[in-house]
Amino acid sequence: MYEECGEGNLVTHAETFLNAVLANWIDTIKALETCEEVLPHAKELRIVSRCIDSLATKACSDQPLFSWPVSGRNAGQSSANTLMWNGIRTVSKPQHVSEDWWYEDVSFLRLPLYKRLILAVGSRGMKPERIAGSLIFYAKNNLPLIGGQLNSEKGNRAGPQLNLSASSEADQRILLEEIVELLPDQKGVIPTKILLKLLRTSMILHASQSVRENLEKRIGAQLDQAVLADLLIPNMGDSVETLYDIDCVQRMLNHFITVEKDVADTPSNCLVDEEQLLGIPQSLTPSTMVANLVDSYLAEVASDVNLKLPKFQSLAAVLPTHSRSLDDGIYRAIDIYLKKIVACLDSCQFILFSVGVAADSWMAFTDKFLTLDNNSNEKNNLKKKMLKLIDIYYDALDAPKSGKEDDIDEITWQTYKGQLTEKWLDTRPTDSDCW
Numbered sequence: 378m379y380e381e382c383g384e385g386n387l388v389t390h391a392e393t394f395l396n397a398v399l400a401n402w403i404d405t406i407k408a409l410e411t412c413e414e415v416l417p418h419a420k421e422l423r424i425v426s427r428c429i430d431s432l433a434t435k436a437c438s439d440q441p442l443f444s445w446p447v448s449g450r451n452a453g454q455s456s457a458n459t460l461m462w463n464g465i466r467t468v469s470k471p472q473h474v475s476e477d478w479w480y481e482d483v484s485f486l487r488l489p490l491y492k493r494l495i496l497a498v499g500s501r502g503m504k505p506e507r508i509a510g511s512l513i514f515y516a517k518n519n520l521p522l523i524g525g526q527l528n529s530e531k532g533n534r535a536g537p538q539l540n541l542s543a544s545s546e547a548d549q550r551i552l553l554e555e556i557v558e559l560l561p562d563q564k565g566v567i568p569t570k571i572l573l574k575l576l577r578t579s580m581i582l583h584a585s586q587s588v589r590e591n592l593e594k595r596i597g598a599q600l601d602q603a604v605l606a607d608l609l610i611p612n613m614g615d616s617v618e619t620l621y622d623i624d625c626v627q628r629m630l631n632h633f634i635t636v637e638k639d640v641a642d643t644p645s646n647c648l649v650d651e652e653q654l655l656g657i658p659q660s661l662t663p664s665t666m667v668a669n670l671v672d673s674y675l676a677e678v679a680s681d682v683n684l685k686l687p688k689f690q691s692l693a694a695v696l697p698t699h700s701r702s703l704d705d706g707i708y709r710a711i712d713i714y715l716k717k718i719v720a721c722l723d724s725c726q727f728i729l730f731s732v733g734v735a736a737d738s739w740m741a742f743t744d745k746f747l748t749l750d751n752n753s754n755e756k757n758n759l760k761k762k763m764l765k766l767i768d769i770y771y772d773a774l775d776a777p778k779s780g781k782e783d784d785i786d787e788i789t790w791q792t793y794k795g796q797l798t799e800k801w802l803d804t805r806p807t808d809s810d811c812w
Contacts, residue, residue, distance in 0.1 A: 395424070399431040406432070406482050413487055425490070433497035436479045476507050480514040488552055491515060495559050505561035513571055516556050520549055522578045550582040557588050560595075567595070569602040573610070576625075580613045593625065597632030601663035605673045618683050623692060626674060630695050633667055664700040671696060672706025679714035689714055 398404045409428040412419035419425045483494055499508055516523045557575065560567060576592040596603070610622045675693055678684055693707060701707065743763075749756040 395427070399427060402432070402435055402479075402482070405435075406486075409486065409490060413490065425493075429490070429493050429497050432479075432483070432494055433501055436483075436494075436498050437501045437503050476504075477510055477514070480511050483511065484515045484518040488519075488555060492555060492559065499561075505563045505566045508559075509561050509566045512556050512559055513567070516553070516575070519552060520578065522549070522581060523574060546582060550584055553579060553582055554584055554588050557584075557591055564595075564598050565602075569596060569599050570604070570607050572596045572599075573603065573607040577610055580610070580622075593629050594632050597629040598636050600629055600633040600670070601666040603670060605670060605677065608670070608674055609677065618685075619678065619681050619688075620683075621678055621681070623678060623684070623688055627688075627692055627695065630667070630671065630692070633663075634695065637664060664696065665702055668696050668700040668702075669706060672701070672710055675707070675710035676713055679710050680717050682717065684714070 398408050405428050409425065409432070412425050412428065416425070483491060486494065495508060495511065553575070557579070572592055572595050576589065576596065579589050579592060608626055610625055612619055612622045671692065675689070679689065693710070749759070
């Protein structure tokens with residue numbers, strides 16, 4: 378077998394053949410897939426490591442500069458990019474090949490070999506964006522839940538169906554957890570939408586707590602890039618109180634605030650602080666964008682009958698007041714929530730609620746009223762609102778009560794209830810009324 382016994386023996390032939398295989402991208406992929414069937418022996422002979430090194434080197438190189446053929450989506454482009462001259466096939470002007478040319482080919486590898494390849498390209502200095510792109514492509518191909526979500530958004534009806542029959546839930550959970558651990562740590566290399574899809578899938582597959590926390594922190598760090606539809610994550614906990622997972626959004630918000638504080642504390646951000654002091658609009662800052670997102674989220678979940686007031690207050694107050702350039706969004710959410718409360722109250726509870734709202738608003742107006750000049754327009758407007766509050770207060774005290782002796786029909790009660798609700802919403806204190 379060795380050259381000591383004679384020239385041209387088996388070892389030399391095998392080495393020559395393997396070198397020829399490793400010089401070709403497609404052949405190396407096929408060889409690595411074949412190694413999966415006899416993995417222990419392939420590892421012992423170092424065939425796996427040599428295939429991985431070859432693929433990693435080619436993936437990290439500028440592929441159009443080399444002549445190795447590629448498969449998948451790029452194969453069609455290669456064949457179409459040829460010309461015939463006197464019966465001889467020649468290559469026309471080379472086309473640009475995108476950086477994701479290798480994603481599809483390696484997505485068919487099994488997880489252990491794919492993981493080794495990703496670690497190899499990472500050690501060779503590949504850009505985090507390209508590594509993240511390959512991981513997302515791999516997840517889309519091998520996780521029906523991820524593939525189904527992404528294809529449905531693009532209108533692709535031929536995408537994978539949302540069922541776990543292709544592989545067991547345990548296998549998919551392991552695959553998802555491995556992919557999340559391999560994701561690059563750099564902020565922004567993975568779109569927030571994709572991270573939220575991964576988070577939702579991790580909840581469905583009951584992934585480990587550490588994986589979900591990892592994803593929540595990644596999302597929180599770039600929450601300003603999220604959209605409302607992706608934040609509406611169905612509640613999948615053991616004790617389902619609300620329709621959507623509000624606690625998850627709260628945790629992501631808390632992490633966003635932590636990241637923003639760390640950024641604000643760095644010396645390089647002194648310019649931003651000066652701009653804020655000078656009153657320069659900050660309408661597109663991450664904090665303002667997240668504040669608008671939170672206000673829209675609150676308006677969406679405010680009508681949930683199971684949403685308790687402390688949870689609503691906690692989510693509404695998590696961001697500092699200067700984050701909101703306008704208060705219209707948060708007031709709209711509060712109005713929806715208050716109307717929902719009113720709709721759920723019986724007559725006696727509603728009357729007590731109306732009295733409480735009127736009394737609280739009266740206190741807020743009084744503090745401001747006593748500090749204004751007598752002839753100011755602002756003081757006259759406050760006076761009008763305070764007179765309306767007096768009407769609301771006594772209307773509530775004199776409201777018709779439902780009972781055996783003094784019963785009222787449902788239509789009369791609902792009419793009165795709606796009129797009184799509109800009154801106290803109209804007299805609601807604004808930020809300027811309460812300083």
